[in-house]
Amino acid sequence: MRRAILLLTLSAMTLTSCGSKKKIAELESKNKEIQDLLNSATIKLNTCLTEKDAMANHLNDLKKDKSELMSTVGNLTTLSSKGAENIEKSLESLKEKDLKITRLQDALTRKDSVTLALVTSIKRAVGVNDPDIEVNVEKGVVYISLADKLLFKSGSYQVTDRAKEILGKVAKIVLDKPDFECMVEGHTDNVPIKNPVLQDNWDLSVKRATSIVRILQNDFGIDPKRLVASGRGEYVPLTGNDTAEGRSTNRRTRILVLPKIDQFYDMIEKEMKNQKNGK
Incomplete structure (x- = not known):
C-alpha cells in the first residue's frame, strides 16, 4: 500500500514538473514576444521623436521665411509707391519741358516772322536791285552790307552824299x-595804310564805323x-x-539790326517765371 502511494506521489510530482516547464516555456516565449514588441515600439517612438524635431525645425524655417517674405512684400510696396511717385514726377517734368519747348518754338516762329518782315521792308527801302547793297539774315540777325565805294573815298572815313541817302x-x-x-x-x-591820322587798317575800320554812327545819331535822330x-x-x-x-x-561796311540783348534776357527770365508758376 505504501508502495502504491509512493508511486502515485512520484507520478504526480513528475506530471507537475512537466507542467511547470511547459508553462515556463510559454511564459518565456510570451516575454520574448513582449520584449520584441517593446523594442519595436521604442524604435518607432525614437523615429517619431526625430521626425517631430525635424518638423519643428521645418516649421521654424517656414515661420522665418514667412517673416522675411512679409518684410520683402512691405519693401516692395514701399518701393512700388516710391516708384509710382517718381514716375509721376518724371511725367510732370516732361510736361513742363514740352511746354517750355513749345513756347520757345512759338517765340522762334514769331522771331522768324519779325525777321522776315524786317528783311522785306529793308530790301524795299534800300532797293534790292543795287549790286552794291546786300540785305541778308545771318544766324538770326538781319544785316545790310554796303560796298565801300558807296560810302567812302579810297583810304578815307568821310561819308559821301550818296551814302547819306542810303543811310x-x-x-x-x-x-x-x-x-x-x-x-x-x-x-x-x-x-597797309598809315598816315598822320590813321595808324593801320584797324583805325580805318573803326573810324568808318564811328563816322556812320554819328550820321545815324546826328542827322537822323537815332538814340545813341x-x-x-x-x-x-x-x-x-x-x-x-x-x-583788285x-x-x-x-x-x-555792315549794318546789323538785332534785338536788344537785355530784352533777350528779359524773355528768358519771363519764360522761367512762367515755368515756375505753371502757366
Missing part, C-alpha cells in the same frame, strides 16, 4: 523798330543807346585779297 533809308527802318539795336561794323582789305560802332580791320575777309576785285569785295 537815311536804313535809319527810317531802325526808327520804326524801337526794340532793335543797330551795330555798324567796318571792314577793310589787307593793303541803340547804336554800336565796331571795326574788324582786314581780318574777316569775304574772299582773297590777291586781286577781291579787295573791293572785302572793303565793306
Whole structure:
C-alpha cells in the first residue's frame, strides 16, 4: 500500500514538473514576444521623436521665411509707391519741358516772322536791285552790307552824299523798330595804310564805323543807346585779297539790326517765371 502511494506521489510530482516547464516555456516565449514588441515600439517612438524635431525645425524655417517674405512684400510696396511717385514726377517734368519747348518754338516762329518782315521792308527801302547793297539774315540777325565805294573815298572815313541817302533809308527802318539795336561794323582789305591820322587798317575800320554812327545819331535822330560802332580791320575777309576785285569785295561796311540783348534776357527770365508758376 505504501508502495502504491509512493508511486502515485512520484507520478504526480513528475506530471507537475512537466507542467511547470511547459508553462515556463510559454511564459518565456510570451516575454520574448513582449520584449520584441517593446523594442519595436521604442524604435518607432525614437523615429517619431526625430521626425517631430525635424518638423519643428521645418516649421521654424517656414515661420522665418514667412517673416522675411512679409518684410520683402512691405519693401516692395514701399518701393512700388516710391516708384509710382517718381514716375509721376518724371511725367510732370516732361510736361513742363514740352511746354517750355513749345513756347520757345512759338517765340522762334514769331522771331522768324519779325525777321522776315524786317528783311522785306529793308530790301524795299534800300532797293534790292543795287549790286552794291546786300540785305541778308545771318544766324538770326538781319544785316545790310554796303560796298565801300558807296560810302567812302579810297583810304578815307568821310561819308559821301550818296551814302547819306542810303543811310537815311536804313535809319527810317531802325526808327520804326524801337526794340532793335543797330551795330555798324567796318571792314577793310589787307593793303597797309598809315598816315598822320590813321595808324593801320584797324583805325580805318573803326573810324568808318564811328563816322556812320554819328550820321545815324546826328542827322537822323537815332538814340545813341541803340547804336554800336565796331571795326574788324582786314581780318574777316569775304574772299582773297590777291586781286583788285577781291579787295573791293572785302572793303565793306555792315549794318546789323538785332534785338536788344537785355530784352533777350528779359524773355528768358519771363519764360522761367512762367515755368515756375505753371502757366
